[in-house]
Amino acid sequence: MAEPDPTSDPTGTPTGDHAGAAEPATCDSCGWADADLQSVHRVYLSFDRLGAVTDEQHVADVERWCLSCRTSYPWQPT
Numbered sequence: 735m736a737e738p739d740p741t742s743d744p745t746g747t748p749t750g751d752h753a754g755a756a757e758p759a760t761c762d763s764c765g766w767a768d769a770d771l772q773s774v775h776r777v778y779l780s781f782d783r784l785g786a787v788t789d790e791q792h793v794a795d796v797e798r799w800c801l802s803c804r805t806s807y808p809w810q811p812t
């Protein structure tokens with residue numbers, strides 16, 4: 735019939751109801767889409783065989799984690 739022409743599409747609706755949808759809001763750790771994402775620095779912990787922390791490595795890259803990951807893994811605020 736007719737070729738797609740967005741300028742004359744009568745059913746075209748403005749996509750104004752996606753506030754902040756410019757980037758996918760998924761957790762950088764587990765990939766889960768969650769509204770409660772927070773920017774964090776991942777922290778790698780090293781333990782001795784007794785379970786005591788012997789070393790912490792703070793990753794410089796900023797990741798966005800969901801609440802579940804923030805409660806499960808060590809991290810630092812950005």
Ligand SMILES: [Zn+2]
Pocket residue numbers: 761762763764765766799800801802803804
């Ligand atoms: Zn997560």
